[in-house]
Amino acid sequence: MKNALESMVVAAAAGVAAVAGSYAVTGLTPGFVAAPVSDLVVASTPDAVVAWSIQTLGDLGSQLGFLLALALTVGLFALASAAGTVLARRFAFPAAPVAAVVCVAVALALTGSAASTLAAGASAGTVVGLASVGRDANESDSASPAAARRRVLQAVAGAFAVGSVGAVLGSGEGGEVPDDDGELSAGVESLLAEADRKSLDVAGIEPLVSENFYQVDINSVNPTVDREDWTLGVTGAVEEDAEFGYDEITGMTDSVERRFVTLRCVGEGLNGKKMDNALWTGVPVMDLLESAGIDDLDECCVMLRADDDFFEEFPLSALEDGFLAFEMNGRPLPRGHGYPMRALIPGHWGEINVKWLTEIEVLEQEADGYWEKRGWHGTGPVNTVTKLHTVNRLDSGEIQVGGHAYAGTRGIRRVEVSVDGGDSWTEATLSEPLPAKDAWRQWEYTYEAANPHRVVVRATDGEGNLQSDEDSEPFPSGPTGWVSKRVEP
Numbered sequence: 001m002k003n004a005l006e007s008m009v010v011a012a013a014a015g016v017a018a019v020a021g022s023y024a025v026t027g028l029t030p031g032f033v034a035a036p037v038s039d040l041v042v043a044s045t046p047d048a049v050v051a052w053s054i055q056t057l058g059d060l061g062s063q064l065g066f067l068l069a070l071a072l073t074v075g076l077f078a079l080a081s082a083a084g085t086v087l088a089r090r091f092a093f094p095a096a097p098v099a100a101v102v103c104v105a106v107a108l109a110l111t112g113s114a115a116s117t118l119a120a121g122a123s124a125g126t127v128v129g130l131a132s133v134g135r136d137a138n139e140s141d142s143a144s145p146a147a148a149r150r151r152v153l154q155a156v157a158g159a160f161a162v163g164s165v166g167a168v169l170g171s172g173e174g175g176e177v178p179d180d181d182g183e184l185s186a187g188v189e190s191l192l193a194e195a196d197r198k199s200l201d202v203a204g205i206e207p208l209v210s211e212n213f214y215q216v217d218i219n220s221v222n223p224t225v226d227r228e229d230w231t232l233g234v235t236g237a238v239e240e241d242a243e244f245g246y247d248e249i250t251g252m253t254d255s256v257e258r259r260f261v262t263l264r265c266v267g268e269g270l271n272g273k274k275m276d277n278a279l280w281t282g283v284p285v286m287d288l289l290e291s292a293g294i295d296d297l298d299e300c301c302v303m304l305r306a307d308d309d310f311f312e313e314f315p316l317s318a319l320e321d322g323f324l325a326f327e328m329n330g331r332p333l334p335r336g337h338g339y340p341m342r343a344l345i346p347g348h349w350g351e352i353n354v355k356w357l358t359e360i361e362v363l364e365q366e367a368d369g370y371w372e373k374r375g376w377h378g379t380g381p382v383n384t385v386t387k388l389h390t391v392n393r394l395d396s397g398e399i400q401v402g403g404h405a406y407a408g409t410r411g412i413r414r415v416e417v418s419v420d421g422g423d424s425w426t427e428a429t430l431s432e433p434l435p436a437k438d439a440w441r442q443w444e445y446t447y448e449a450a451n452p453h454r455v456v457v458r459a460t461d462g463e464g465n466l467q468s469d470e471d472s473e474p475f476p477s478g479p480t481g482w483v484s485k486r487v488e489p
């Protein structure tokens, strides 16, 4: 019995070491042994559970899913080490190399990365080896409880050491995109300066160009795409398929433009923070298609596909104003935002702004995208929203409230604030509009108040429509309603 416990602890320690060893060399990239397990967890979670988890747990849901994947991966390597150890003992062979080989086999089955595989095997083997020191020798006390305890401690200490080193090394890995610390182009610089100048002086809200752009991904581990190998295919109902390389697209100098574009996720809460703005550099999708002789499309729709197997479908008409972005705020697209190239579809929910774009497929018939298969209706234009993200007590004794308003390509005409729970309304100060067709505006309102009260905010879009006051949940078509907050002076 004692023996069984010893073996289990050693196997668990080896499992931890294998995962940490792999992480040390790969970081959070597809080569990490837990990445395919995480994909499997996501793929085998019922759609209803995914929808529920986004609703009630938000980002916590995907974090818990990733923790589960990590635990499963540790368990898998614990089993592999235990199997290797049993096998070795049966043939009176040293346990460490055999456990290492079995772990290598398992890692190889999970990822194609040689470095990751070797690191997982070597780490697990080291821990099993530490637990074998003194055991296989004919020392008289090798079966004593004290000796067994010492072996287990050695294994756990070994796993701890590999784990710590792995955590440090791995966090520095991650398929970073090419460094580009050079000067920003003059065009980018002046637009960023303009956004900075137009940003309202309100503590606690993002400036007009977000400092912390939100991220939403179907997988916990983002793809690492090499831009030399990357291609964008145009397929489906076109006369002839076309394919473009990275340099080909970035080299279309007559077409390259800079656009401020705001993105907002359909799955975010009404006053959530999954809405941000950046300055993107890229080329209009239509310029690219025309360069391939594809210009008289009259099909219904288009499917965009990505390197992470994400896919979204929407009307071809929406693609006409679409943009292929390869820079964000003047730097190569960060990996998490779709390096090397992503789609930006003006005015639509974030989900069709496909990252790591690999294919534009023209369709003759409608089809469901990744999220639509899971019950969402998130491919259309965004709802109008006014966020209330900060309540500041100014030195003057006044109260200042502020946030952002966004209505996609409809634009924002006006934001109104009520400080009496919605009975009366006053116009807020708006940030000057950016030179953009699809960007948010900031708003701010400063007032005096002595008693607790309820602040309510709402916008009117550029077409004169008042933001809907009907409260609805994010699922399935995005949240609606007016944000309100109780303020105690």
Ligand SMILES: Nc1nc2c(c(=O)[nH]1)N[C@H]1C(S)=C(S)[C@@H](COP(=O)(O)O)O[C@H]1N2
Pocket (backbone or CB within 6 Å): 213, 214, 215, 216, 217, 218, 219, 263, 264, 265, 266, 306, 307, 308, 310, 336, 337, 338, 349, 350, 351, 352, 353, 354, 355, 356, 357
């Ligand atoms: N390939 C790919 N593209 C994707 C996603 C994804 O998971 N994979 N998420 C979508 C969703 S739901 C949103 S809201 C936006 C978010 O873009 P961001 O992460 O750059 O903010 O990307 C969209 N594009």
Ligand SMILES: [Mo]
Pocket (backbone or CB within 6 Å): 216, 264, 265, 266, 267, 350, 351
């Ligand atoms: Mo989203």
